[in-house]
Amino acid sequence: MGTLPDSPALVLNADFRPLSYFPLSLWPWQETIKAVFLDRVNIVSEYDREVHSPSFSMRIPSVIALKTYVPVPRRPALTRFNVFLRDRFSCQYCGDPFPAADLTFDHVVPRSRGGRTGWHNVVTACSGCNLTKGASLPHECGMYPRRNPSEPTNRQLQENGRRFPPNYLHESWRDYLYWDTVLEPS
C-alpha cells in the first residue's frame, strides 16, 4: 500500500457510541483495515480515498463499529488526567484554565496532615496556587476549592471531554459524536 495522509477512523463500540470521547477513539487507517480483514469491525462510513495493493483496492473507512461490545468500566480510574478532566482543566483555587502540562494536583488536606489520595481530597491546581497553599489546611491559608471535590461518573467525564473537541473532525463522525447531546440538553 502506498503512502497516504493519515485518515483516521472514528471507532465506535458495538452500541455505536464512541469507544472513548476524550481522547477520542481514533485508529490510523492501517490498523482500521487490518481490523476489517480480521472481521472484528463493521464499516459504518468511508472516506473517498482508496488504498491499493496489487490484489485489491478499498475505500478507507472513516467510521467503524466493533462487532463485540467492550464493557465500559463503571467507575472512572483516579488518574491525574481524570482529575483534570473532572475539574475542566481549571485550577480549583484561582479558577483559571491551563493546559494539562501546566497543571498539578493538590491534596486539599495535605498528605503530611493525614490527607488521603482520593477523589474527595484531590483537586486540580496551577503550580502557583499549589506552591502558595503548600502544606496548609484550607482554613489556614484561606484557599478553598471552588467546587467540593467528589467522585465523577464516567458520563460526567465524557460530557466534560466533549468540551474539548479534537482539532480535526471528519463530517462523517458528527452523527456519532453529537446526536445524544441534542436529545439530552444539559
Ligand SMILES: [Zn+2]
Ligand atoms: Zn491557581
